[in-house]
Amino acid sequence: MTADRPLRADAARNRSALLAAAAEEFAARGPDASVAEIARRAGIGKGTVFRHFPTKDDLLAAVVLDRVDGLAGLAHELMSAADPGAALLEFMGSAAGHQRQLDLSFLREAAGINDRLDGERAELFAAITALVDRAKQAGAIRADITGMDVILLMCAPNHVVSFVPGAPPELWRRYLGIIFDGLRPEGAHPLPEPVSP
Known part of the structure:
Protein backbone atom coordinates (compact mmCIF):
# COMPACT_ATOMS: atom_id res chain seq x y z
CA MET A 1 0.00 0.00 0.00
CA THR A 2 2.73 2.47 0.94
CA ALA A 3 4.61 1.69 -2.28
CA ASP A 4 1.66 3.07 -4.23
CA ARG A 5 1.68 6.45 -2.51
CA PRO A 6 4.66 7.96 -4.36
CA LEU A 7 3.04 6.97 -7.68
CA ARG A 8 -0.20 8.68 -6.70
CA ALA A 9 1.70 11.76 -5.58
CA ASP A 10 3.69 11.78 -8.84
CA ALA A 11 0.51 11.40 -10.85
CA ALA A 12 -1.09 14.31 -8.98
CA ARG A 13 1.99 16.46 -9.58
CA ASN A 14 2.02 15.52 -13.27
CA ARG A 15 -1.65 16.38 -13.62
CA SER A 16 -1.13 19.71 -11.85
CA ALA A 17 1.87 20.55 -14.06
CA LEU A 18 -0.08 19.49 -17.14
CA LEU A 19 -3.07 21.71 -16.30
CA ALA A 20 -0.81 24.68 -15.52
CA ALA A 21 1.08 24.22 -18.80
CA ALA A 22 -2.16 23.79 -20.74
CA ALA A 23 -3.63 26.95 -19.19
CA GLU A 24 -0.56 28.96 -20.23
CA GLU A 25 -0.53 27.54 -23.75
CA PHE A 26 -4.28 27.99 -24.28
CA ALA A 27 -4.02 31.54 -22.92
CA ALA A 28 -1.20 32.30 -25.36
CA ARG A 29 -2.62 30.54 -28.43
CA GLY A 30 -6.31 29.96 -27.76
CA PRO A 31 -7.98 26.76 -28.98
CA ASP A 32 -5.16 26.32 -31.55
CA ALA A 33 -2.70 25.53 -28.74
CA SER A 34 -0.30 22.70 -29.53
CA VAL A 35 -0.55 19.54 -27.41
CA ALA A 36 3.13 18.90 -28.13
CA GLU A 37 4.02 22.34 -26.71
CA ILE A 38 1.80 21.73 -23.68
CA ALA A 39 3.61 18.44 -23.04
CA ARG A 40 6.98 20.19 -23.41
CA ARG A 41 5.99 22.92 -20.95
CA ALA A 42 4.80 20.30 -18.46
CA GLY A 43 7.95 18.19 -18.87
CA ILE A 44 6.03 15.08 -19.88
CA GLY A 45 5.56 13.09 -23.08
CA LYS A 46 2.78 13.84 -25.54
CA GLY A 47 1.48 10.30 -25.04
CA THR A 48 1.05 10.98 -21.33
CA VAL A 49 -1.14 13.96 -22.15
CA PHE A 50 -3.44 11.81 -24.27
CA ARG A 51 -3.55 9.10 -21.59
CA HIS A 52 -5.00 11.68 -19.20
CA PHE A 53 -7.08 13.54 -21.79
CA PRO A 54 -8.08 11.69 -24.99
CA THR A 55 -8.73 14.91 -26.95
CA HIS A 189 -28.97 56.55 -8.69
CA PRO A 190 -31.58 54.20 -10.19
CA LEU A 191 -30.23 51.77 -12.79
CA PRO A 192 -31.85 50.72 -16.09
Whole structure:
Protein backbone atom coordinates (compact mmCIF):
# COMPACT_ATOMS: atom_id res chain seq x y z
CA MET A 1 0.00 0.00 0.00
CA THR A 2 2.73 2.47 0.94
CA ALA A 3 4.61 1.69 -2.28
CA ASP A 4 1.66 3.07 -4.23
CA ARG A 5 1.68 6.45 -2.51
CA PRO A 6 4.66 7.96 -4.36
CA LEU A 7 3.04 6.97 -7.68
CA ARG A 8 -0.20 8.68 -6.70
CA ALA A 9 1.70 11.76 -5.58
CA ASP A 10 3.69 11.78 -8.84
CA ALA A 11 0.51 11.40 -10.85
CA ALA A 12 -1.09 14.31 -8.98
CA ARG A 13 1.99 16.46 -9.58
CA ASN A 14 2.02 15.52 -13.27
CA ARG A 15 -1.65 16.38 -13.62
CA SER A 16 -1.13 19.71 -11.85
CA ALA A 17 1.87 20.55 -14.06
CA LEU A 18 -0.08 19.49 -17.14
CA LEU A 19 -3.07 21.71 -16.30
CA ALA A 20 -0.81 24.68 -15.52
CA ALA A 21 1.08 24.22 -18.80
CA ALA A 22 -2.16 23.79 -20.74
CA ALA A 23 -3.63 26.95 -19.19
CA GLU A 24 -0.56 28.96 -20.23
CA GLU A 25 -0.53 27.54 -23.75
CA PHE A 26 -4.28 27.99 -24.28
CA ALA A 27 -4.02 31.54 -22.92
CA ALA A 28 -1.20 32.30 -25.36
CA ARG A 29 -2.62 30.54 -28.43
CA GLY A 30 -6.31 29.96 -27.76
CA PRO A 31 -7.98 26.76 -28.98
CA ASP A 32 -5.16 26.32 -31.55
CA ALA A 33 -2.70 25.53 -28.74
CA SER A 34 -0.30 22.70 -29.53
CA VAL A 35 -0.55 19.54 -27.41
CA ALA A 36 3.13 18.90 -28.13
CA GLU A 37 4.02 22.34 -26.71
CA ILE A 38 1.80 21.73 -23.68
CA ALA A 39 3.61 18.44 -23.04
CA ARG A 40 6.98 20.19 -23.41
CA ARG A 41 5.99 22.92 -20.95
CA ALA A 42 4.80 20.30 -18.46
CA GLY A 43 7.95 18.19 -18.87
CA ILE A 44 6.03 15.08 -19.88
CA GLY A 45 5.56 13.09 -23.08
CA LYS A 46 2.78 13.84 -25.54
CA GLY A 47 1.48 10.30 -25.04
CA THR A 48 1.05 10.98 -21.33
CA VAL A 49 -1.14 13.96 -22.15
CA PHE A 50 -3.44 11.81 -24.27
CA ARG A 51 -3.55 9.10 -21.59
CA HIS A 52 -5.00 11.68 -19.20
CA PHE A 53 -7.08 13.54 -21.79
CA PRO A 54 -8.08 11.69 -24.99
CA THR A 55 -8.73 14.91 -26.95
CA LYS A 56 -7.58 18.51 -26.83
CA ASP A 57 -11.16 19.54 -26.04
CA ASP A 58 -11.04 17.26 -22.98
CA LEU A 59 -7.85 19.01 -21.85
CA LEU A 60 -9.36 22.46 -22.44
CA ALA A 61 -12.45 21.47 -20.48
CA ALA A 62 -10.23 20.25 -17.61
CA VAL A 63 -8.38 23.59 -17.53
CA VAL A 64 -11.66 25.50 -17.43
CA LEU A 65 -13.09 23.21 -14.75
CA ASP A 66 -9.96 23.66 -12.65
CA ARG A 67 -10.35 27.47 -12.79
CA VAL A 68 -14.10 27.42 -12.25
CA ASP A 69 -13.80 24.97 -9.33
CA GLY A 70 -11.18 27.19 -7.69
CA LEU A 71 -13.37 30.28 -7.92
CA ALA A 72 -16.47 28.40 -6.75
CA GLY A 73 -14.52 27.01 -3.79
CA LEU A 74 -13.41 30.51 -2.81
CA ALA A 75 -16.97 31.85 -3.12
CA HIS A 76 -18.25 29.08 -0.84
CA GLU A 77 -15.51 29.75 1.72
CA LEU A 78 -16.35 33.46 1.78
CA MET A 79 -20.03 32.76 2.41
CA SER A 80 -19.24 32.39 6.13
CA ALA A 81 -17.18 35.61 6.37
CA ALA A 82 -18.27 38.00 9.11
CA ASP A 83 -18.30 41.01 6.74
CA PRO A 84 -20.32 40.22 3.58
CA GLY A 85 -19.21 43.40 1.79
CA ALA A 86 -15.52 42.68 2.43
CA ALA A 87 -16.10 39.07 1.34
CA LEU A 88 -17.54 40.17 -2.00
CA LEU A 89 -14.67 42.60 -2.55
CA GLU A 90 -12.16 39.87 -1.67
CA PHE A 91 -13.79 37.51 -4.15
CA MET A 92 -13.78 40.09 -6.94
CA GLY A 93 -10.16 40.96 -6.17
CA SER A 94 -9.10 37.34 -6.20
CA ALA A 95 -10.92 36.68 -9.48
CA ALA A 96 -9.31 39.73 -11.10
CA GLY A 97 -5.90 38.83 -9.67
CA HIS A 98 -6.04 35.31 -11.08
CA GLN A 99 -7.08 36.68 -14.44
CA ARG A 100 -4.19 39.17 -14.33
CA GLN A 101 -1.69 36.39 -13.64
CA LEU A 102 -3.03 34.39 -16.56
CA ASP A 103 -5.24 35.74 -19.34
CA LEU A 104 -8.32 33.55 -19.24
CA SER A 105 -10.18 35.13 -22.14
CA PHE A 106 -9.85 31.82 -23.96
CA LEU A 107 -12.41 30.38 -21.53
CA ARG A 108 -15.16 31.84 -23.68
CA GLU A 109 -14.16 29.33 -26.36
CA ALA A 110 -14.82 26.45 -23.98
CA ALA A 111 -18.55 27.01 -23.56
CA GLY A 112 -20.54 23.87 -24.16
CA ILE A 113 -17.54 21.53 -24.39
CA ASN A 114 -19.22 19.17 -21.99
CA ASP A 115 -22.20 18.97 -19.64
CA ARG A 116 -20.05 18.98 -16.53
CA LEU A 117 -18.54 22.32 -17.48
CA ASP A 118 -21.98 23.84 -17.94
CA GLY A 119 -23.02 22.51 -14.51
CA GLU A 120 -19.89 23.80 -12.77
CA ARG A 121 -20.30 27.23 -14.35
CA ALA A 122 -23.91 27.34 -13.15
CA GLU A 123 -22.72 26.43 -9.64
CA LEU A 124 -20.12 29.22 -9.74
CA PHE A 125 -22.72 31.75 -10.89
CA ALA A 126 -25.05 30.63 -8.07
CA ALA A 127 -22.25 31.02 -5.50
CA ILE A 128 -21.43 34.52 -6.76
CA THR A 129 -25.11 35.47 -6.63
CA ALA A 130 -25.26 34.20 -3.03
CA LEU A 131 -22.28 36.41 -2.12
CA VAL A 132 -24.01 39.37 -3.75
CA ASP A 133 -27.27 38.67 -1.91
CA ARG A 134 -25.44 38.54 1.44
CA ALA A 135 -23.72 41.84 0.69
CA LYS A 136 -27.08 43.41 -0.24
CA GLN A 137 -28.74 42.15 2.93
CA ALA A 138 -25.90 43.65 4.97
CA GLY A 139 -26.36 47.00 3.22
CA ALA A 140 -22.81 46.85 1.85
CA ILE A 141 -23.91 47.19 -1.77
CA ARG A 142 -26.94 48.79 -3.39
CA ALA A 143 -30.17 46.79 -3.46
CA ASP A 144 -30.52 46.80 -7.26
CA ILE A 145 -27.21 44.99 -7.95
CA THR A 146 -27.60 41.45 -9.27
CA GLY A 147 -25.29 38.48 -9.31
CA MET A 148 -25.01 38.84 -13.08
CA ASP A 149 -23.85 42.44 -12.66
CA VAL A 150 -20.93 41.24 -10.55
CA ILE A 151 -20.20 38.30 -12.87
CA LEU A 152 -19.92 40.68 -15.82
CA LEU A 153 -17.85 43.22 -13.86
CA MET A 154 -15.29 40.67 -12.61
CA CYS A 155 -13.26 40.92 -15.82
CA ALA A 156 -13.57 44.70 -16.16
CA PRO A 157 -10.49 45.79 -14.17
CA ASN A 158 -8.11 43.82 -16.38
CA HIS A 159 -10.00 44.69 -19.55
CA VAL A 160 -9.59 48.39 -18.80
CA VAL A 161 -5.89 48.03 -17.96
CA SER A 162 -5.28 46.12 -21.22
CA PHE A 163 -5.69 49.45 -23.05
CA VAL A 164 -2.84 51.08 -21.09
CA PRO A 165 0.57 50.43 -22.72
CA GLY A 166 3.14 49.42 -20.10
CA ALA A 167 0.57 49.49 -17.30
CA PRO A 168 1.95 48.81 -13.80
CA PRO A 169 1.11 45.22 -12.75
CA GLU A 170 -1.19 46.31 -9.93
CA LEU A 171 -3.07 49.04 -11.84
CA TRP A 172 -6.13 46.78 -12.07
CA ARG A 173 -6.64 47.29 -8.33
CA ARG A 174 -7.41 50.98 -8.93
CA TYR A 175 -10.25 50.09 -11.30
CA LEU A 176 -11.55 47.36 -9.03
CA GLY A 177 -11.80 50.05 -6.33
CA ILE A 178 -13.74 52.33 -8.67
CA ILE A 179 -16.04 49.48 -9.68
CA PHE A 180 -16.69 48.44 -6.10
CA ASP A 181 -17.43 52.04 -5.09
CA GLY A 182 -20.05 52.00 -7.85
CA LEU A 183 -21.68 49.01 -6.13
CA ARG A 184 -21.99 50.80 -2.80
CA PRO A 185 -25.36 52.33 -1.84
CA GLU A 186 -24.02 55.80 -1.02
CA GLY A 187 -25.01 58.29 -3.72
CA ALA A 188 -26.60 55.58 -5.88
CA HIS A 189 -28.97 56.55 -8.69
CA PRO A 190 -31.58 54.20 -10.19
CA LEU A 191 -30.23 51.77 -12.79
CA PRO A 192 -31.85 50.72 -16.09
CA GLU A 193 -33.21 47.20 -16.39
CA PRO A 194 -30.76 44.44 -15.30
CA VAL A 195 -29.23 41.98 -17.75
CA SER A 196 -30.74 38.48 -17.78
CA PRO A 197 -28.52 35.53 -16.78
